[in-house]
Amino acid sequence: MDRQLTLMAVHAHPDDEVIGTGGILAKYTAEGVRTVLVTCTNGEQGDGPGGVKPGEPGHDDAAVAERRLSELSESVAHLGISHLELLGYRDSGMDGWEGNGHADAFANVPVETAAARLAELMERYRPQVIVTYDENGNYGHPDHIQAHRIAVAAAEMTGIPDKLYYTAVPRERIREMFAFMRSSGMAPEDFELPDDFGTPEELISSVVDVSPYVENKVKALQAHASQGENIFLLKMPPEAQHQAFSHEFFIRQTCRVDAPAHEDDLFAGLRD
Ligand SMILES: [Zn+2]
DSSP: OOSSOOEEEEEETTTTHHHHHHHHHHHHTTTTEEEEEEEEEOOOOOOOOGGOOOTTTTOOOOHHHHHHHHHHHHHHHHHHHHHEEEEEEEOOTTTTTTTOOOOOGGGGGGHHHHHHHHHHHHHHHSSEEEEEEOTTTTOOHHHHHHHOOOOOOOOHHHHOEEEEEEEEEEEHHHHHHHEEEEEOOOOOOTTTOEEEEEEEGGGOOEEEGGGGGGGHHHHHHHHGGGGGGGGGGGOOHHHHHHHHHSSEEEEEEEEOOOOOSSSSSSSTOOOO
Protein backbone atom coordinates (compact mmCIF):
# COMPACT_ATOMS: atom_id res chain seq x y z
CA MET A 1 0.00 0.00 0.00
CA ASP A 2 1.77 3.16 -1.14
CA ARG A 3 -0.86 5.69 -0.14
CA GLN A 4 0.02 8.13 2.61
CA LEU A 5 -2.25 7.33 5.56
CA THR A 6 -4.31 10.45 6.25
CA LEU A 7 -6.81 11.41 8.92
CA MET A 8 -9.15 14.38 8.46
CA ALA A 9 -11.19 15.85 11.33
CA VAL A 10 -14.02 18.24 10.43
CA HIS A 11 -14.91 20.64 13.25
CA ALA A 12 -17.10 23.71 13.63
CA HIS A 13 -15.17 26.15 15.85
CA PRO A 14 -11.67 26.85 17.09
CA ASP A 15 -11.40 24.71 20.31
CA ASP A 16 -13.74 21.88 19.16
CA GLU A 17 -10.74 19.89 17.94
CA VAL A 18 -9.39 19.17 21.41
CA ILE A 19 -11.78 17.27 23.67
CA GLY A 20 -13.14 14.57 21.35
CA THR A 21 -10.32 14.30 18.79
CA GLY A 22 -7.19 16.00 20.18
CA GLY A 23 -5.80 12.66 21.30
CA ILE A 24 -6.23 10.86 17.98
CA LEU A 25 -4.80 13.87 16.10
CA ALA A 26 -1.72 13.86 18.38
CA LYS A 27 -1.34 10.07 18.42
CA TYR A 28 -1.71 9.48 14.69
CA THR A 29 0.61 12.40 13.86
CA ALA A 30 3.22 10.91 16.21
CA GLU A 31 2.83 7.58 14.39
CA GLY A 32 3.53 9.16 10.99
CA VAL A 33 -0.04 9.57 9.76
CA ARG A 34 -0.75 12.88 8.00
CA THR A 35 -3.42 14.74 9.99
CA VAL A 36 -5.68 17.46 8.64
CA LEU A 37 -7.92 19.61 10.81
CA VAL A 38 -10.70 21.46 8.99
CA THR A 39 -12.25 24.23 11.10
CA CYS A 40 -15.39 25.57 9.44
CA THR A 41 -15.96 28.87 11.28
CA ASN A 42 -13.88 31.66 12.81
CA GLY A 43 -15.61 31.47 16.21
CA GLU A 44 -16.89 35.09 16.12
CA GLN A 45 -19.66 34.21 18.57
CA GLY A 46 -17.30 33.17 21.32
CA ASP A 47 -16.56 35.23 24.41
CA GLY A 48 -14.75 38.54 24.07
CA PRO A 49 -12.17 39.75 26.61
CA GLY A 50 -13.54 39.49 30.17
CA GLY A 51 -16.17 36.94 29.14
CA VAL A 52 -18.25 39.47 27.14
CA LYS A 53 -20.96 37.59 25.20
CA PRO A 54 -22.05 38.33 21.62
CA GLY A 55 -24.61 41.14 21.55
CA GLU A 56 -23.27 42.68 24.79
CA PRO A 57 -21.50 46.03 24.65
CA GLY A 58 -17.80 45.58 23.91
CA HIS A 59 -18.14 42.34 21.94
CA ASP A 60 -16.09 42.85 18.78
CA ASP A 61 -16.69 39.96 16.35
CA ALA A 62 -13.57 40.63 14.30
CA ALA A 63 -11.31 40.84 17.34
CA VAL A 64 -12.81 37.67 18.84
CA ALA A 65 -12.26 35.80 15.57
CA GLU A 66 -8.66 36.99 15.31
CA ARG A 67 -7.90 35.95 18.88
CA ARG A 68 -9.54 32.55 18.49
CA LEU A 69 -7.76 31.76 15.24
CA SER A 70 -4.43 32.56 16.86
CA GLU A 71 -5.36 30.31 19.81
CA LEU A 72 -6.25 27.63 17.27
CA SER A 73 -2.76 27.77 15.70
CA GLU A 74 -1.27 27.33 19.17
CA SER A 75 -3.54 24.35 19.86
CA VAL A 76 -2.62 22.81 16.50
CA ALA A 77 1.06 23.12 17.44
CA HIS A 78 0.50 21.37 20.81
CA LEU A 79 -1.28 18.51 19.05
CA GLY A 80 1.29 18.36 16.24
CA ILE A 81 -1.42 18.45 13.55
CA SER A 82 0.14 18.40 10.06
CA HIS A 83 -2.28 20.71 8.24
CA LEU A 84 -4.86 23.24 9.40
CA GLU A 85 -7.50 24.26 6.85
CA LEU A 86 -9.91 27.10 7.62
CA LEU A 87 -13.18 27.38 5.72
CA GLY A 88 -13.63 30.87 7.21
CA TYR A 89 -17.41 30.83 7.67
CA ARG A 90 -19.12 33.05 10.21
CA ASP A 91 -19.93 31.44 13.56
CA SER A 92 -23.75 31.08 13.85
CA GLY A 93 -23.79 31.13 17.67
CA MET A 94 -25.78 28.78 19.89
CA ASP A 95 -29.29 27.78 18.88
CA GLY A 96 -31.62 30.75 19.48
CA TRP A 97 -28.93 33.46 19.47
CA GLU A 98 -29.29 36.54 17.30
CA GLY A 99 -26.27 35.43 15.21
CA ASN A 100 -28.40 32.56 13.82
CA GLY A 101 -30.13 35.07 11.55
CA HIS A 102 -26.93 36.39 9.94
CA ALA A 103 -27.02 35.70 6.19
CA ASP A 104 -23.35 34.63 6.19
CA ALA A 105 -23.67 32.41 9.27
CA PHE A 106 -22.27 28.95 8.56
CA ALA A 107 -25.58 27.26 9.40
CA ASN A 108 -27.30 29.35 6.69
CA VAL A 109 -24.86 28.48 3.91
CA PRO A 110 -26.39 25.92 1.51
CA VAL A 111 -24.99 22.46 2.36
CA GLU A 112 -23.92 21.82 -1.23
CA THR A 113 -21.93 25.09 -1.37
CA ALA A 114 -19.88 24.40 1.75
CA ALA A 115 -19.65 20.67 0.98
CA ALA A 116 -18.13 21.47 -2.42
CA ARG A 117 -15.33 23.39 -0.69
CA LEU A 118 -14.73 20.55 1.74
CA ALA A 119 -14.79 18.08 -1.15
CA GLU A 120 -11.88 19.99 -2.72
CA LEU A 121 -9.89 19.44 0.48
CA MET A 122 -10.79 15.75 0.44
CA GLU A 123 -9.56 15.56 -3.16
CA ARG A 124 -6.33 17.27 -2.18
CA TYR A 125 -5.51 15.18 0.91
CA ARG A 126 -7.37 11.97 0.09
CA PRO A 127 -8.04 10.97 3.74
CA GLN A 128 -8.84 7.31 4.28
CA VAL A 129 -10.37 8.23 7.65
CA ILE A 130 -12.72 11.15 8.35
CA VAL A 131 -14.10 12.11 11.74
CA THR A 132 -16.94 14.56 12.41
CA TYR A 133 -20.00 14.98 14.67
CA ASP A 134 -23.16 12.92 14.68
CA GLU A 135 -26.38 14.23 13.07
CA ASN A 136 -27.25 16.15 16.24
CA GLY A 137 -23.84 17.83 16.22
CA ASN A 138 -23.29 15.92 19.50
CA TYR A 139 -25.21 18.56 21.43
CA GLY A 140 -27.38 20.52 19.01
CA HIS A 141 -25.19 23.52 18.10
CA PRO A 142 -26.31 24.67 14.60
CA ASP A 143 -22.69 24.89 13.36
CA HIS A 144 -21.88 21.38 14.58
CA ILE A 145 -24.96 20.04 12.80
CA GLN A 146 -23.89 21.90 9.65
CA ALA A 147 -20.31 20.54 9.93
CA HIS A 148 -21.80 17.04 10.13
CA ARG A 149 -23.97 17.68 7.07
CA ILE A 150 -21.19 19.02 4.87
CA ALA A 151 -18.75 16.28 5.93
CA VAL A 152 -21.26 13.55 5.08
CA ALA A 153 -22.19 15.27 1.79
CA ALA A 154 -18.54 15.79 0.76
CA ALA A 155 -17.68 12.17 1.67
CA GLU A 156 -20.55 11.02 -0.56
CA MET A 157 -19.65 13.40 -3.39
CA THR A 158 -16.02 12.33 -3.51
CA GLY A 159 -16.32 8.70 -2.39
CA ILE A 160 -12.86 9.21 -0.87
CA PRO A 161 -12.95 8.11 2.80
CA ASP A 162 -12.82 4.37 3.46
CA LYS A 163 -13.98 4.96 7.01
CA LEU A 164 -16.25 7.71 8.35
CA TYR A 165 -16.69 8.22 12.09
CA TYR A 166 -18.82 10.31 14.41
CA THR A 167 -17.41 11.42 17.75
CA ALA A 168 -19.20 10.01 20.77
CA VAL A 169 -19.45 10.78 24.48
CA PRO A 170 -20.27 7.54 26.31
CA ARG A 171 -23.35 8.02 28.47
CA GLU A 172 -21.98 6.16 31.52
CA ARG A 173 -18.73 8.06 31.48
CA ILE A 174 -20.39 11.46 31.25
CA ARG A 175 -22.65 10.47 34.18
CA GLU A 176 -19.67 9.53 36.31
CA MET A 177 -17.97 12.79 35.41
CA PHE A 178 -21.08 14.79 36.24
CA ALA A 179 -21.47 12.98 39.57
CA PHE A 180 -17.85 13.81 40.35
CA MET A 181 -18.39 17.47 39.47
CA ARG A 182 -21.51 17.63 41.60
CA SER A 183 -19.76 16.05 44.57
CA SER A 184 -16.88 18.51 44.26
CA GLY A 185 -19.19 21.52 43.87
CA MET A 186 -18.23 22.16 40.25
CA ALA A 187 -21.64 21.53 38.67
CA PRO A 188 -24.36 24.19 38.75
CA GLU A 189 -27.01 23.23 41.36
CA ASP A 190 -29.90 23.99 39.03
CA PHE A 191 -28.65 21.76 36.20
CA GLU A 192 -29.54 18.11 35.76
CA LEU A 193 -28.00 15.94 33.08
CA PRO A 194 -30.78 14.89 30.66
CA ASP A 195 -31.38 11.10 30.74
CA ASP A 196 -30.64 10.74 27.05
CA PHE A 197 -27.40 12.77 27.11
CA GLY A 198 -24.41 11.01 25.59
CA THR A 199 -24.09 7.92 23.43
CA PRO A 200 -25.33 4.52 24.65
CA GLU A 201 -22.29 2.21 25.00
CA GLU A 202 -23.64 -0.34 22.53
CA LEU A 203 -23.43 2.18 19.68
CA ILE A 204 -19.72 2.85 20.23
CA SER A 205 -17.60 0.85 17.79
CA SER A 206 -14.18 2.35 18.35
CA VAL A 207 -12.27 3.30 21.49
CA VAL A 208 -8.79 4.73 21.08
CA ASP A 209 -6.37 4.86 24.01
CA VAL A 210 -4.72 8.27 23.82
CA SER A 211 -3.33 8.32 27.37
CA PRO A 212 0.24 9.19 26.27
CA TYR A 213 -1.19 12.40 24.76
CA VAL A 214 -3.25 13.72 27.68
CA GLU A 215 -0.67 16.44 28.33
CA ASN A 216 -0.87 17.59 24.70
CA LYS A 217 -4.65 17.82 25.00
CA VAL A 218 -4.49 19.78 28.23
CA LYS A 219 -2.02 22.25 26.70
CA ALA A 220 -4.12 22.54 23.55
CA LEU A 221 -7.19 23.26 25.63
CA GLN A 222 -5.29 25.82 27.69
CA ALA A 223 -4.28 27.52 24.43
CA HIS A 224 -7.96 28.39 23.96
CA ALA A 225 -7.68 30.70 26.95
CA SER A 226 -10.24 33.26 25.76
CA GLN A 227 -12.95 30.59 26.04
CA GLY A 228 -11.48 29.20 29.27
CA GLU A 229 -14.53 30.12 31.34
CA ASN A 230 -16.61 27.71 29.27
CA ILE A 231 -14.16 24.85 29.41
CA PHE A 232 -15.06 23.04 32.61
CA LEU A 233 -12.46 20.31 32.00
CA LEU A 234 -9.74 22.87 32.65
CA LYS A 235 -11.06 23.30 36.19
CA MET A 236 -10.87 19.63 37.08
CA PRO A 237 -8.01 18.25 39.16
CA PRO A 238 -5.28 16.48 37.13
CA GLU A 239 -6.40 12.90 37.98
CA ALA A 240 -9.95 13.64 36.84
CA GLN A 241 -8.60 15.33 33.72
CA HIS A 242 -6.52 12.29 32.92
CA GLN A 243 -9.56 10.09 33.33
CA ALA A 244 -11.64 12.36 31.07
CA PHE A 245 -8.95 12.72 28.38
CA SER A 246 -7.30 9.31 28.18
CA HIS A 247 -9.69 7.66 25.69
CA GLU A 248 -11.62 8.90 22.68
CA PHE A 249 -14.81 7.26 21.45
CA PHE A 250 -16.36 6.94 18.03
CA ILE A 251 -19.28 5.53 16.13
CA ARG A 252 -18.15 4.02 12.84
CA GLN A 253 -20.64 5.11 10.25
CA THR A 254 -19.06 3.88 7.03
CA CYS A 255 -16.43 1.19 6.55
CA ARG A 256 -15.31 -0.07 3.16
CA VAL A 257 -12.42 -2.15 4.44
CA ASP A 258 -12.19 -5.29 6.51
CA ALA A 259 -12.09 -4.17 10.16
CA PRO A 260 -13.41 -5.73 13.38
CA ALA A 261 -16.81 -4.56 14.66
CA HIS A 262 -15.06 -3.32 17.80
CA GLU A 263 -11.68 -1.76 17.19
CA ASP A 264 -9.06 0.26 19.05
CA ASP A 265 -7.53 1.84 15.93
CA LEU A 266 -9.33 4.05 13.39
CA PHE A 267 -6.89 2.77 10.73
CA ALA A 268 -7.72 -0.89 11.39
CA GLY A 269 -8.03 -2.57 7.98
CA LEU A 270 -6.00 0.17 6.27
CA ARG A 271 -2.52 -0.89 7.32
CA ASP A 272 -0.25 -3.33 5.54
ZN1 LIG B 1 -18.16 24.29 18.63
